[in-house]
Amino acid sequence: MSKSILFTGVQPSGFLTIGNYCGTINRWTEFQKKYLCFFCISDLHALTILPKKSKESLNNRILDTLALYLSCGVDPSKSIIFLQSNVYQHTQLHWILSNFSYFGELSRMTQFKYKVNLNQNSPINLSLFSYPILMAADILLYQTNFVPVGLDQKQHLELVGTIARRFNKRYGNIFTIPSIILNNVGFKIMALQNPMKKMSKSDNNLNNSIFLLDSIDSIRIKLYKSLTDSSNPPEVKYDQYNKPGISNLLVILSSLTGKKISDLEIEFNKCTYQYFKKSLLDILLEVILKIQKSYFFFRKDIHYLYDILRLGAENARIHSEKTLCQVQNILNS
Ligand code: AQP
Numbered sequence: 001m002s003k004s005i006l007f008t009g010v011q012p013s014g015f016l017t018i019g020n021y022c023g024t025i026n027r028w029t030e031f032q033k034k035y036l037c038f039f040c041i042s043d044l045h046a047l048t049i050l051p052k053k054s055k056e057s058l059n060n061r062i063l064d065t066l067a068l069y070l071s072c073g074v075d076p077s078k079s080i081i082f083l084q085s086n087v088y089q090h091t092q093l094h095w096i097l098s099n100f101s102y103f104g105e106l107s108r109m110t111q112f113k114y115k116v117n118l119n120q121n122s123p124i125n126l127s128l129f130s131y132p133i134l135m136a137a138d139i140l141l142y143q144t145n146f147v148p149v150g151l152d153q154k155q156h157l158e159l160v161g162t163i164a165r166r167f168n169k170r171y172g173n174i175f176t177i178p179s180i181i182l183n184n185v186g187f188k189i190m191a192l193q194n195p196m197k198k199m200s201k202s203d204n205n206l207n208n209s210i211f212l213l214d215s216i217d218s219i220r221i222k223l224y225k226s227l228t229d230s231s232n233p234p235e236v237k238y239d240q241y242n243k244p245g246i247s248n249l250l251v252i253l254s255s256l257t258g259k260k261i262s263d264l265e266i267e268f269n270k271c272t273y274q275y276f277k278k279s280l281l282d283i284l285l286e287v288i289l290k291i292q293k294s295y296f297f298f299r300k301d302i303h304y305l306y307d308i309l310r311l312g313a314e315n316a317r318i319h320s321e322k323t324l325c326q327v328q329n330i331l332n333s
Pocket residue numbers: 009010011012013014017019020021022023024049148149150151152153186187188189190198199200201202203
């Protein structure tokens with residue numbers, strides 16, 4: 001029996017954060033054993049917020065992201081790793097699907113509204129608005145069964161299902177309807193200085209995010225400076241509304257160790273925040289330094305990285321072309 005298909009990706013819009021890691025990347029090796037996985041580097045998506053950056057800088061970010069995929073355990077001999085812009089079928093299907101996507105539903109996307117709000121003084125790119133349609137093309141081209149994402153992408157995924165159903169209703173069962181995989185813990189890691197908002201790789205305040213490539217000192221400083229609360233005595237307890245900072249740190253620790261939050265609350269009962277942060281720092285460094293060790297090994301070998309992208313694109317084109325042909329045939333008939 002052939003394996004189910006899983007599609008996932010990251011935009012090379014900055015260095016990956018522990019938000020990206022806890023939200024989805026930490027399970028990629030597990031998925032790789034079960035499914036035929038497509039790991040995309042979504043450079044076209046990154047253009048929605050990087051239009052002014054030079055090509056070289058985007059290029060470097062692509063290679064950084066690829067080397068991070070490898071150091072997080074993605075294996076090019078088992079999975080298909082590719083660059084979105086190398087597979088033209090994505091933009092082609094994007095345009096076709098635009099005809100099955102409504103202005104109203106795109107206007108309701110909270111991430112779009114959030115990003116518009118962040119950039120109030122700049123013009124809004126059309127690409128930022130139609131981002132979920134390109135995401136629909138990415139996923140539907142591969143007849144994907146499963147898409148692991150963090151909570152911020154859940155609404156987009158639901159829209160992908162809506163677009164696919166709309167198309168199928170008119171033309172028959174062309175697209176597989178994908179199911180979302182959401183981690184039980186870590187699906188929304190919050191910013192360290194402002195735990196009411198999501199940790200993001202493109203956040204202008206670097207102290208809000210721990211990056212997988214941060215130095216030990218930087219991780220230590222960011223973690224120690226992270227916002228907690230003034231409970232007296234200190235209380236390491238999950239309470240998202242009254243103690244968002246400590247709750248966020250508990251979620252990160254739970255995600256990295258696999259321990260339940262309720263067990264961590266008992267373990268750190270009556271401990272100072274300083275002690276709690278030190279324990280989290282030890283675990284964080286253990287995870288991140290292991291990733292960094294192989295990252296620097298892979299990142300040096302540019303030829304190897306380009307070979308992976310070349311082979312990955314060839315494979316991705318073969319798979320995606322089948323669906324695109326089917327769609328084009330049905331539209332032209
Ligand atoms: N803070 C987060 N907590 C949990 N999961 C997260 N993800 C992102 N941030 C968090 C998940 O990581 C995957 C890759 O994200 P993306 O590159 O597609 O873009 P994003 O969701 O917009 O992530 P960022 O880091 O916030 O990027 P920028 O700053 O460029 O917008 C996705 O599965 C996402 O859910």
